[in-house]
Amino acid sequence: MIHPNSLYLDFLKPDELEFLKKTAAFCEKEIAPFATDWEEKEELPRALFTAAGKAGLMGMLAPKAVGGQALSMLCFCLAIEEVARHCGAFAMNLAAHNALCVGHPLGFASDELKKKIFPGVLNGDWMVAWALTEPNAGSDTGGVETTAEQRPDGTWELNGHKLYITMGLHSNRMIVMAVTGRDEKGKKEFSAFWINSADITPVRKVKTSGVRASNTSEFYLKAVKGELIGQRGKGQHAALTCLDGGRLGIAAMAIGLGRSAVELAKQRMLTRKQFGKRIADFQALQFMLADCEVELRAAEALLLQPCVMHARGQKFTLEASFAKLYASEAGTRACNRALQICGGWGYTRDTFVERMWRDARLTEIGEGSSEVQRLIISRNLLKAAEEKYGGEEAKK
Numbered sequence: 001m002i003h004p005n006s007l008y009l010d011f012l013k014p015d016e017l018e019f020l021k022k023t024a025a026f027c028e029k030e031i032a033p034f035a036t037d038w039e040e041k042e043e044l045p046r047a048l049f050t051a052a053g054k055a056g057l058m059g060m061l062a063p064k065a066v067g068g069q070a071l072s073m074l075c076f077c078l079a080i081e082e083v084a085r086h087c088g089a090f091a092m093n094l095a096a097h098n099a100l101c102v103g104h105p106l107g108f109a110s111d112e113l114k115k116k117i118f119p120g121v122l123n124g125d126w127m128v129a130w131a132l133t134e135p136n137a138g139s140d141t142g143g144v145e146t147t148a149e150q151r152p153d154g155t156w157e158l159n160g161h162k163l164y165i166t167m168g169l170h171s172n173r174m175i176v177m178a179v180t181g182r183d184e185k186g187k188k189e190f191s192a193f194w195i196n197s198a199d200i201t202p203v204r205k206v207k208t209s210g211v212r213a214s215n216t217s218e219f220y221l222k223a224v225k226g227e228l229i230g231q232r233g234k235g236q237h238a239a240l241t242c243l244d245g246g247r248l249g250i251a252a253m254a255i256g257l258g259r260s261a262v263e264l265a266k267q268r269m270l271t272r273k274q275f276g277k278r279i280a281d282f283q284a285l286q287f288m289l290a291d292c293e294v295e296l297r298a299a300e301a302l303l304l305q306p307c308v309m310h311a312r313g314q315k316f317t318l319e320a321s322f323a324k325l326y327a328s329e330a331g332t333r334a335c336n337r338a339l340q341i342c343g344g345w346g347y348t349r350d351t352f353v354e355r356m357w358r359d360a361r362l363t364e365i366g367e368g369s370s371e372v373q374r375l376i377i378s379r380n381l382l383k384a385a386e387e388k389y390g391g392e393e394a395k396k
């Protein structure tokens with residue numbers, strides 16, 4: 001739970017604090033006792049999502065009018081952080097579900113489509129996946145080759161190959177990004193579609209290093225019927241907008257994993273003895289602990305900024321990149337140090353530190369890798385510098 005001196009407390013409403021308390025209780029009861037078992041079975045139970053739906057965790061950012069919880073971005077991030085303390089795989093699923101699978105139709109679908117899908121996607125009745133990535137389209141989303149063609153009767157038909165899609169083979173419905181044509185310069189036009197997941201052709205659950213319980217999947221789309229979400233040609237803009245929020249969820253996941261691993265490392269430092277002393281008495285390990293705390297607090301502070309901007313209705317793409325980049329790398333470093341502090345025990349599967357360490361690694365890759373975040377940040381900085389100093393002038 002939130003530290004009593006946390007800066008976050010000033011920005012949360014009383015009902016949000018209540019929601020977070022309930023989320024912590026949900027985690028203790030429904031997640032903590034089972035997370036290691038899910039990891040070994042490489043599966044999250046369907047009933048977990050139903051229970052999460054009832055607890056409001058599947059519709060955190062959606063307004064009450066459609067059946068959501070209408071929580072702030074900060075409260076959403078803190079809930080993801082809390083879940084990640086126990087299970088990275090489920091935290092990742094919840095982060096993607098709320099920001100992408102709910103955020104995309106909420107922000108861009110027609111009222112008619114919204115009526116059909118809400119509150120089913122918010123209360124745990126429907127599992128939804130969000131499919132952008134393909135074998136030739138990862139960091140470079142322009143590489144998408146899946147196509148959607150409009151038939152004479154106005155319906156759309158999708159064909160393509162999607163890879164690494166969270167929840168893909170376990171979903172009921174799916175949001176799919178596809179190419180719907182080219183502009184006059186030959187540039188691809190992207191659009192988003194709502195499909196029935198029963199129509200996909202499964203290939204496999206991809207075996208991942210971490211987040212093993214998550215259904216990371218590969219599948220084909222062969223003449224699949226789709227319903228356009230929002231305007232034709234606006235799919236990439238919508239996807240990138242949703243990813244801003246998604247990145248905050250992934251940053252929060254990294255912080256939760258780091259915090260949890262470090263808590264266990266602290267306990268180990270106090271109980272494990274070597275050379276006749278507690279390992280807590282070795283300065284080398286004390287300094288590791290200090291670095292973890294400073295970096296996790298810095299990550300928390302960086303995460304606060306885009307959350308406040310979201311509450312003000314401001315665009316926060318750049319600030320989301322700062323937070324995602326720093327928090328994911330700080331989270332990984334914290335898990336790595338925690339594992340080192342725990343020694344051989346930390347490396348075994350007798351404890352959860354090694355699971356958190358593998359899970360944290362994903363946060364540096366998913367929803368835009370660290371390199372992609374550095375690209376966004378540096379491009380923004382240089383664009384601003386060009387505007388200030390003038391492009392050609394500055395070269396002289």
Ligand SMILES: Cc1cc2nc3c(=O)[nH]c(=O)nc-3n(C[C@H](O)[C@H](O)[C@H](O)COP(=O)(O)OP(=O)(O)OC[C@H]3O[C@@H](n4cnc5c(N)ncnc54)[C@H](O)[C@@H]3O)c2cc1C
Nearest residue numbers: 130131132133138139164165166216365366367368369371
């Ligand atoms: C567990 C898991 C779950 C996922 N869930 C989903 C999902 O639900 N939906 C979805 O659509 N996708 C999903 N993904 C895909 C994820 O978003 C991509 O893996 C990620 O965007 C990176 O793309 P890539 O794997 O193709 O790596 P690549 O793009 O092939 O990158 C390889 C390396 O090159 C670097 N690189 C690439 N371009 C540049 C550049 N211009 N400059 C410098 N370095 C560069 C990258 O940072 C990386 O280090 C998931 C992935 C995983 C592993």
